[in-house]
Every structure is written in structure tokens, then in C-alpha cells.
Amino acid sequence: MKILVCISHVPDTTSKINFVNGDSEFDTNGVQYVINPNDEFGLTRAIWFQEQQGATVTVANVGGPETEPTLRKALAIGANEAIRVNANPTDGFFVATQLAEVIKNGGYDLVIAGKESLDYNGGMVPGMIAAILGNNFVNSCTAITVEGTAVKAVREIDGGKETVSTTLPLIIGGQKGLVEEKDLRIPNMRGIMTARSKALTIVEPVAAPVNTKAVKFEKPAAKSAVKLISPDNLDELIDLLHNEAKVI
Amino acid sequence: MSILIYAESAEGKFKKVAFELASYAKKVAESLGTTVTAVTVNAGDVSELSKYGVDKVLKVNNDKLAGFTAKAYADVIKQAAQKENAKLVLLSSTTDSIYLSSLVAVALEAGFTSNVVGLPVSTSPFQVRRNAFSNKAFNITEISTDVKVLGLAKNSYGLVETASALTEEDFDPSIGESDFGVKVESVEKVSGKVSIADADIVVSAGRGLKGPENWGMIEELATVLGAATACSKPVSDLGWRPHGEHVGQTGKPVATNLYIAIGISGAIQHIAGISSSKVKVVINSDPEAPFFKVADYGIVGDAFDVVPRLIEKFKTFKEQQS
Numbered sequence: 001m002k003i004l005v006c007i008s009h010v011p012d013t014t015s016k017i018n019f020v021n022g023d024s025e026f027d028t029n030g031v032q033y034v035i036n037p038n039d040e041f042g043l044t045r046a047i048w049f050q051e052q053q054g055a056t057v058t059v060a061n062v063g064g065p066e067t068e069p070t071l072r073k074a075l076a077i078g079a080n081e082a083i084r085v086n087a088n089p090t091d092g093f094f095v096a097t098q099l100a101e102v103i104k105n106g107g108y109d110l111v112i113a114g115k116e117s118l119d120y121n122g123g124m125v126p127g128m129i130a131a132i133l134g135n136n137f138v139n140s141c142t143a144i145t146v147e148g149t150a151v152k153a154v155r156e157i158d159g160g161k162e163t164v165s166t167t168l169p170l171i172i173g174g175q176k177g178l179v180e181e182k183d184l185r186i187p188n189m190r191g192i193m194t195a196r197s198k199a200l201t202i203v204e205p206v207a208a209p210v211n212t213k214a215v216k217f218e219k220p221a222a223k224s225a226v227k228l229i230s231p232d233n234l235d236e237l238i239d240l241l242h243n244e245a246k247v248i
Numbered sequence: 249m250s251i252l253i254y255a256e257s258a259e260g261k262f263k264k265v266a267f268e269l270a271s272y273a274k275k276v277a278e279s280l281g282t283t284v285t286a287v288t289v290n291a292g293d294v295s296e297l298s299k300y301g302v303d304k305v306l307k308v309n310n311d312k313l314a315g316f317t318a319k320a321y322a323d324v325i326k327q328a329a330q331k332e333n334a335k336l337v338l339l340s341s342t343t344d345s346i347y348l349s350s351l352v353a354v355a356l357e358a359g360f361t362s363n364v365v366g367l368p369v370s371t372s373p374f375q376v377r378r379n380a381f382s383n384k385a386f387n388i389t390e391i392s393t394d395v396k397v398l399g400l401a402k403n404s405y406g407l408v409e410t411a412s413a414l415t416e417e418d419f420d421p422s423i424g425e426s427d428f429g430v431k432v433e434s435v436e437k438v439s440g441k442v443s444i445a446d447a448d449i450v451v452s453a454g455r456g457l458k459g460p461e462n463w464g465m466i467e468e469l470a471t472v473l474g475a476a477t478a479c480s481k482p483v484s485d486l487g488w489r490p491h492g493e494h495v496g497q498t499g500k501p502v503a504t505n506l507y508i509a510i511g512i513s514g515a516i517q518h519i520a521g522i523s524s525s526k527v528k529v530v531i532n533s534d535p536e537a538p539f540f541k542v543a544d545y546g547i548v549g550d551a552f553d554v555v556p557r558l559i560e561k562f563k564t565f566k567e568q569q570s
Contacts, residue, residue: 013497013517017384037498092350092360118382118497123362127350136429137318139347156492157316157435158343159443166430173347176498181485209393211359215375216388220523226530226540231549234561237529240545242565245527247449247506248473 001055001146001168003046004106006099006113006125007074008036009067013118019217026119026217035070038114042174044184045144046112047078053146056080058106062089062098068200075195076187082198087205090213092120096128097208103133108169109149115140115173120214126173136166142177250283250304251276252334254325256342260292264407264446265340265400267300271408272400273338274301275367280336284412287328287419289313289321294416301410306331306419313423315435316344320427322351327421329356329395337397342445349399359391362399382497382520401524402445403503444495447476449506450525452495454480456511456532456551460488465555466510472562478502480512496521511551514539531555 011017011031018027035043049055059074060083061067071082083106085098103111116123130137136151138144142161143154149168154161156175187195229237241248253273255266266286273284283303288294290313294305306328313320325348329337337352339345341363353360363379365386373390379401380387437443444450451470457463463477470477477493484494495502497517503524510531512518519542522528530543533550540546547554 011381013382013520017381019385093354096350096354120380120387121363121382123346124350124353124360127347128354131322131351131354134426137351138430139318140343152433156343157437158445159441160435160437161492162316162435163433164430165433176494177491211391211393212361213390213392214380214387215390217380218377218386218388220384220386223542226543226546228540228546228548231547231554234547234554234558237545237547237558238561238565241506241527241529245506245544247527248562248565 001049001053001110002106002108003049003055003057003110003112004103004108005039005043005046005057005059005074005079006111007039007043007059007061007070008114008117008119009033009061009063009070010036010117010119013037017219019219023217024215033067033070035074036114036117038116038175040184041176041178042112042114042172043074043077043079045174045178047185048179049146050078050080058083058108060085060099060102062087062095062205064088071200072195073187075198075200076191077185078191080198082200084200084202085205086202091211092122092124093128093211094208096125096132098205099125100129100132101206102203103129110146110168111171112174113171115175123173126171130171133171136170137172138164138166138170139173141172141174144172144178249333249335250285251280251336251338252325252329252332253284253286253302253338254345254348255286255288255291255297255302256340256345257288257291260290262291262296263342265342265402266297267407268403268405269338269340269400270297270300270302271410272367272405274410275408276336277301279367280371285328285332285334287325289324295414298412298414299409300407301412302414303412304415304417306417308419308421310420310423315432317428317430317432318344318347318351319429320423322348322355323423323427324421325352326355328419331419335395337395339397339399341399341402346399349397353397356395356397357393358395358397359393360397360399361389361391363401364398365401365404379524383523384520401503403505403524403526442474442476444476444478444493444500444502447504449473449475449508450478450495450502450504451475451508451510452478452480452512453483453510454512455482462552463489465559469508469555469559469562472559472566480518481515509539509543510555512539513537514542
């Protein structure tokens with residue numbers, strides 16, 4: 001089985017979010033980048049398929065040279081090779097078109113992408129890849145097993161979960177549950193050393209229409225200070241929630 | 249042209265998000281001088297949509313669509329959009345609708361923007377405001393395609409009643425075998441409990457509760473308020489509560505009317521996940537807990553002392569209301 005894991009290079013979850021150039025660009029100054037957490041759960045599951053079922057695991061990303069350390073980290077975790085599509089990831093459809101091209105050329109059986117990235121939160125790339133390629137697609141996927149070309153997967157639904165059956169080739173939008181937090185791997189020294197000699201191929205983008213464009217960013221308005229209520233006066237809280245906030 | 253919405257239903261009843269989406273669509277339609285068409289799938293009685301300004305309903309009733317199948321549903325919405333010559337297609341942000349949206353967008357060659365909050369900033373060029381960076385910022389996105397697909401963030405617009413004269417039409421789109429490449433084998437839903445996605449109120453607790461055996465009062469408070477229960481990441485990592493209850497950046501997002509956080513200090517990732525909630529109440533014994541900086545109302549106190557008394561107060565309040 002050939003697996004492609006799509007990797008987004010995103011600011012660490014604790015990053016301060018600021019903007020520059022007239023609020024038109026994200027301020028990368030002092031920001032640590034990581035593998036998008038939803039993608040990392042998927043990558044770790046892919047490595048499980050590599051170790052248990054002999055799959056090969058390729059990671060791919062659409063981004064500039066600055067994203068290569070993130071790909072190297074994925075290689076250090078255990079991916080066999082990496083592909084970087086050398087382009088600025090301008091919008092979801094653009095990224096999906098590039099990744100669909102990588103998938104067509106590489107003949108991957110299973111494509112694992114995070115259900116959304118933690119920067120733009122578009123949540124559209126896995127579905128768009130599936131729609132472009134006409135492949136089966138399971139979103140919000142929390143578990144997957146593969147026997148031959150038969151797939152069983154679990155999808156999170158509002159208020160529960162759903163078990164589905166489908167076949168390869170398949171795209172999933174993955175999330176926590178594919179593996180648990182404790183199963184995530186921190187690259188060891190040997191992994192880091194080996195990653196240096198693994199192939200990281202750079203490919204040029206294919207033409208794709210620009211459907212959407214982020215024109216400006218805004219930070220939420222500053223919040224007014226919390227109203228403190230004495231634990232001995234809980235009636236006041238009830239009154240405020242009922243008459244002021246009008247939520248009960 | 250008209251605006252098309254997908255009015256989501258479950259077991260023959262519309263979800264609240266369907267009415268929110270209709271309310272939003274009506275307002276946008278008024279500014280564009282057009283009408284709102286809703287497409288429904290096995291929805292039963294659709295007349296309630298007329299309260300929220302829907303002008304026309306395309307009713308799809310098909311046994312093949314009894315269970316949710318994203319590709320087939322996306323195909324239905326695409327054909328409805330083409331039939332209505334809709335330039336704007338609106339979907340909500342339930343797990344099912346998020347699953348559908350990107351498929352619909354590619355099928356219609358439409359630019360797609362998710363997590364939209366508020367009415368369009370401008371209709372020419374077409375620009376909308378959306379949540380980004382896990383609710384730590386907004387971004388204004390311009391969509392330049394002829395047909396546009398928007399995903400409206402949950403609880404971001406609310407319900408606005410506008411009476412309309414509703415016309416109903418049966419609609420029978422063609423659905424092929426290729427729409428059913430993913431088959432549902434079984435569905436497990438926690439019955440008798442409000443889900444985090446559907447709840448107007450969420451009661452959430454963290455490590456301050458000291459152990460899973462102390463969740464009885466959290467459950468009771470939630471029951472009194474008709475709320476869903478949730479928890480912080482450490483609590484789900486420790487196995488005190490099921491993963492499905494974990495809210496935050498890598499867990500479930502919460503966009504509810506009232507979020508009550510008990511014994512949760514308020515890590516940045518947790519706050520990001522719940523910040524779309526309208527009103528936040530924090531109960532924590534540590535006055536320095538970061539949650540107090542983002543909450544609307546706060547009580548500095550011991551949960552084991554405050555929560556049982558709060559349950560009694562809410563009970564009395566509910567009795568007076570009824």
C-alpha cells in the first residue's frame with residue numbers, strides 16, 4: 001500500500017497571532033512552526049501501517065523552502081520520502097489541485113490529510129482532493145483499518161460516531177482518534193540523522209485558478225473585564241445570566 | 249438566480265442550524281434583491297421554513313438517501329443549485345455539512361469559504377469575514393468565482409423570523425451508484441444526552457475536579473440546565489472522561505450561548521476552542537487562572553462548595569420560570 005500524508009506547516013498552538021503589512025499578512029516573527037496536529041495524528045497512523053502492513057509512506061506539502069524543516073521532522077518520525085510542491089498555498093482549491101496532481105503521479109492508494117489546519121481552518125482540502133480525483137472520501141475520520149483494498153473507518157458525527165465501509169483508493173480527513181496523543185512520536189536522534197539522507201523532492205506547481213483570496217486579517221476586539229461574583233451570592237449570577245446576558 | 253441553502257434535518261425534523269442558515273440567507277437575499285430556495289432531503293413537513301424567509305423548497309424524498317452519504321447529498325445539492333441557477337450556495341457547519349461543502353464547491357466550480365461569521369462585508373467584490381487561526385483572529389476573504397459556496401459558522405448569526413409565502417416543489421435529482429462508494433455500517437449516538445454540537449449551554453470541567461468520581465455534580469448541573477457536558481484536554485488524556493467530550497483546539501469546537509467552565513485554568517488551546525461561545529462563566533479557586541481574562545462572569549471559589557449550591561439555585565430558578 002502506498003500512503004500519502006498531506007502535511008500543513010502551521011504555527012504552534014501557543015503562538016501569538018499578529019499581523020503585518022496593513023494587517024494583510026501573518027506575522028511570522030518569533031513563531032515556531034509545527035506539523036499541523038490533525039496531520040500528525042494521520043502521519044502516526046500511516047507509520048503504523050508502514051510497520052505492521054508494509055506500507056510506504058510519503059509526506060507532501062505545498063509551501064516555500066521555509067516549510068522543509070517540518071517535512072524533515074515528518075521524515076524523522078518515520079516517513080520514507082517527502083515531496084514539496086514549491087508554491088505559496090494561496091487558497092484551499094489551489095492546494096487541493098497541487099496535491100491531486102502529486103497523487104495522480106504517485107499512484108497512492110490511501111491519502112491521509114488532517115480534517116483542517118490550525119491556521120486557516122478551511123477544512124476543505126481533503127474533500128476537494130477527493131472531488132477532483134473522484135475518489136472515495138471519509139471526513140472527520142477517527143479510526144481506519146485496511147485489508148487488501150477493503151477499508152473500515154469510523155467517522156465522528158455530531159453526538160456520536162458512525163462506522164463506514166469503503167474501498168481504496170481513498171482520501172480521509174483525519175483527526176485525533178486515528179491515534180491517541182500518547183502514541184505521537186518525538187523524533188529520536190537516529191530518526192533525525194536518517195531523515196537527512198531521505199529524499200525530499202521539490203516539484204513545481206501546476207496551473208490552478210485562484211478562487212478565493214485572504215485580503216485582510218483582524219484581531220477580535222478587546223474584551224471587557226470579567227465581572228466577579230462572590231461565591232456567597234450565587235443569586236447574583238443567576239440574575240445576571242437571566243436579565244443581563246439573557247442566556248437562561 | 250436565487251440563493252440556495254441546504255436545510256439539514258434529522259429524523260424528519262429540521263436542525264436549528266437550518267433555521268439560522270435560512271435567516272442569514274434571507275438577509276443576504278434582500279441585499280441582493282433575490283429569493284431564497286432551500287433544498288431538503290427526507291425532511292417531512294417543510295412549512296416551518298416559511299417562518300425564516302424561505303421562498304421555495306425543493307423537496308427530495310428518496311429512500312436511497314435515508315442514511316447520510318456525503319457524495320450523494322453533495323450531488324443533490326449541486327443539481328438543486330444548477331436547477332435554480334443559484335450563484336450563492338449556503339451550508340451550515342455541522343459535521344455533515346462540513347463534509348459536504350468542499351464536494352459541492354468542486355462540483356460547481358465554486359470558490360468556497362468556511363467558518364463565515366456575519367453578513368458579507370461587501371457584495372461587489374464579494375467579501376466575507378471568517379474565523380481563522382482557531383478563533384484567535386478573523387480574516388476577510390474575497391471570492392471571485394461566479395458561483396460561491398459559503399459555510400456559516402454555528403451560532404454566529406442567530407434566528408431571525410421573517411414570514412414568507414412558501415412554495416413547495418418535489419425534486420428528483422439523479423443519483424448514481426458512484427455516489428455510494430462509502431457505505432454506512434452502523435451509527436452510535438449517545439441517546440438521552442444533549443450533544444455538544446446541538447447544545448445551547450455547555451457545562452465543562454477540568455482537572456480541578458480531582459478525579460472522575462467527582463463528575464456527578466457536573467452531570468447534575470448539566471441536566472438541570474438542559475446542557476451538554478464537556479471537559480478539558482488533560483481530563484480526556486487522563487481517561488477521566490470520554491474523548492468525545494474534549495473541547496479545545498484539537499478537540500471539539502464549542503460555539504454555544506453559555507459556556508460554564510469549572511476547574512479549568514484556561515490554556516490558550518482550550519480558550520481558542522470555546523471562544524466562539526457567547527457568554528462564558530468560570531468557576532475556579534485560583535484567581536490567577538487565565539480563564540478569568542476571557543470570561544464574562546467569574547466566581548473565585550472551590551467547585552466542591554460552589555457547584556452543589558449553584559445546582560440548587562438553578563433548580564429554584566427553573567421552577568419559578570415554569
